[in-house]
Amino acid sequence: MARPAWMTDVLDSLRARPGRVGLACLSIAVGMASLCVLVAVNAGLELKTRQLVAELGVNVFGILQPAGESAGARPARPLGPRQIDSLAAALPGAAVTGWQAYDSRETGLPDGTVLLAADERVGMVRPWRLIAGRFPDGADQKLRTRCAAVSATLARELGLMLGAVLPLRGQPFAVAGVFELEASGEAAPTEPAAYRPGERVVVVPGSTPPYWLGGETAPKAGLDAVFVRAADPARFRSALARAENLLSQPDLQVTPVVWVTPERLARRWAQYQRTVTAVGGGVVVLCLLMGGTTLMSLLLAGVRERVPEIGLRRSLGASRRDIGLLFMAEALAMTAVATAAGVAAALSGLAVAGDRLGLPWAWSGWCVAVPVLAGALVAVAFSYGPARQAAGIAPAEALRSE
Amino acid sequence: MNGPDAPVLELRNVGRAFPAARGAVTVLAGVCFAVRPGEFVALTGPSGSGKTTLLNIAGLLDRPTAGEVFVEGRRAAELDEAAVDRLRAQRIGMVFQQFCLLAARSVRENVLFRFRYAPVPEGRARQLADEAIEEVGLTPQADQPARLLSGGEMQRVAIARAVALPPALLLVDEPTGNLDAVAAEGVMRCFRRLHERGITILLATHNAGLLPYCTRHLACRDGAVVDVGGGRS
Numbered sequence: 001m002a003r004p005a006w007m008t009d010v011l012d013s014l015r016a017r018p019g020r021v022g023l024a025c026l027s028i029a030v031g032m033a034s035l036c037v038l039v040a041v042n043a044g045l046e047l048k049t050r051q052l053v054a055e056l057g058v059n060v061f062g063i064l065q066p067a068g069e070s071a072g073a074r075p076a077r078p079l080g081p082r083q084i085d086s087l088a089a090a091l092p093g094a095a096v097t098g099w100q101a102y103d104s105r106e107t108g109l110p111d112g113t114v115l116l117a118a119d120e121r122v123g124m125v126r127p128w129r130l131i132a133g134r135f136p137d138g139a140d141q142k143l144r145t146r147c148a149a150v151s152a153t154l155a156r157e158l159g160l161m162l163g164a165v166l167p168l169r170g171q172p173f174a175v176a177g178v179f180e181l182e183a184s185g186e187a188a189p190t191e192p193a194a195y196r197p198g199e200r201v202v203v204v205p206g207s208t209p210p211y212w213l214g215g216e217t218a219p220k221a222g223l224d225a226v227f228v229r230a231a232d233p234a235r236f237r238s239a240l241a242r243a244e245n246l247l248s249q250p251d252l253q254v255t256p257v258v259w260v261t262p263e264r265l266a267r268r269w270a271q272y273q274r275t276v277t278a279v280g281g282g283v284v285v286l287c288l289l290m291g292g293t294t295l296m297s298l299l300l301a302g303v304r305e306r307v308p309e310i311g312l313r314r315s316l317g318a319s320r321r322d323i324g325l326l327f328m329a330e331a332l333a334m335t336a337v338a339t340a341a342g343v344a345a346a347l348s349g350l351a352v353a354g355d356r357l358g359l360p361w362a363w364s365g366w367c368v369a370v371p372v373l374a375g376a377l378v379a380v381a382f383s384y385g386p387a388r389q390a391a392g393i394a395p396a397e398a399l400r401s402e
Numbered sequence: 403m404n405g406p407d408a409p410v411l412e413l414r415n416v417g418r419a420f421p422a423a424r425g426a427v428t429v430l431a432g433v434c435f436a437v438r439p440g441e442f443v444a445l446t447g448p449s450g451s452g453k454t455t456l457l458n459i460a461g462l463l464d465r466p467t468a469g470e471v472f473v474e475g476r477r478a479a480e481l482d483e484a485a486v487d488r489l490r491a492q493r494i495g496m497v498f499q500q501f502c503l504l505a506a507r508s509v510r511e512n513v514l515f516r517f518r519y520a521p522v523p524e525g526r527a528r529q530l531a532d533e534a535i536e537e538v539g540l541t542p543q544a545d546q547p548a549r550l551l552s553g554g555e556m557q558r559v560a561i562a563r564a565v566a567l568p569p570a571l572l573l574v575d576e577p578t579g580n581l582d583a584v585a586a587e588g589v590m591r592c593f594r595r596l597h598e599r600g601i602t603i604l605l606a607t608h609n610a611g612l613l614p615y616c617t618r619h620l621a622c623r624d625g626a627v628v629d630v631g632g633g634r635s
Contacts, residue, residue: 319487
């Protein structure tokens, strides 16, 4: 099939100045790559927010007691069973659970594994789905049974099945259950393990730590986190308000304390998103301005060099619009190539290095659609002037310049 | 007005002045002449006498500052821009002293360029282009890039391009200005053949040696055009 005439015109013109065209394409491609990264990171942040909210659970809020400035510092007024009992009593229909979190240095488990010494209601409150077996129950709590439920990721990695033995500081714990976490990847170092334990988790009865920690590590005085699942969505806000009110009472007060709710999570990540958008957007705008300016100067030089050709085209019946469109088509072709290259480079870069840099990013159609739209806009905006200039050249003048 | 012998081109009291720092410079004033179908008219005059300006006005590439221009009986001033573009695309052919070829494209592609803005189906355009290339004797070079041709060959490509879509009026500006005598003769023989095929030609030149090829001679003097009379019979 023969190539359309306009395409031949555009290709001929671009081939005539490969160096300058390449430079213009490169500068636009840099802008498009940064725009693509920005869109992908924004999508990643949004996804992360949704995942964190899902990970927290439906109608669930958390009360965290972060460690003090120095590791292992004792909280001034720790969370404990009293608070759990009071919350359960004050919030009819709600399920309340709490846990102590121990890291791999304390447990002897592989790096990145978090051990949670929890009560028997943990499976009711957290959105964790049992694949096999059970979570430690009330009897295990009372009898201090050495049993554990392990996350599916850890079970796969360590080859653990129901009934297998998991040693904790030399103490054998039988695997009683395997569960799937609603996990959004590894917890960031800044996020407390007490709230987001990550993908490798072991849950043991909360009554057992003094028996496997031995004398080397002192059991924690209080709980690291308490989670409350409201009875239904309609009662979520009132349950949260009542819990906040309850834990501000002098006899139940906890300090320091951090409240984790879906809204607060969303707000926090939305703030990250705004910061990323503002900083990244600035970089993108600068890159696109630079790319657009390079494109414009290339086109303006093209208009000057091609005055006789413009005259010839006019003598053959080209309208002013045809001449203008010729330059716009060239700009669109260059930005199309640059956009494709920029998007491909950005997505490859993110795929290779994004996870290593700890960037939350997600592929979506917008990663292509936004740069394509921006490319079209840049092409039209920065070629309008040169196209108008070319279209305005009087044909007789143009032919005389030969 | 539109009968078989009606003028293809008619200029009535045409004037053209260009603005300059010290008032307007008048290049043409009160130019009146007509070119009838089948004529081969030579427009002679020294450099700067307004021949090219006149050709630009006749080719609707420029507008006169006074008077009226009629192309195939249509008053140019009454035509909108799109109609003028259509006339240039379909009814007027032009050949320039500097050839105005697209250097990177082949001879055939240059001739096909005539149809870039004319509504002619691609297959028909190819056929017409090949006929025009044959007419000017460049069939063996049809696939060569234009930049590799000699001056005379380049001018013949330009002629083929101008007549590939047979024009009602062929305007030619100093066609031999950049050619040696042999190449010039080859080019002029091309014009003679085209004229014999019935194409109406208005040729501007300062070279009196070209007059024998023409049927009528107009002379450009001091911004006016004088009908000097017949050329060859």
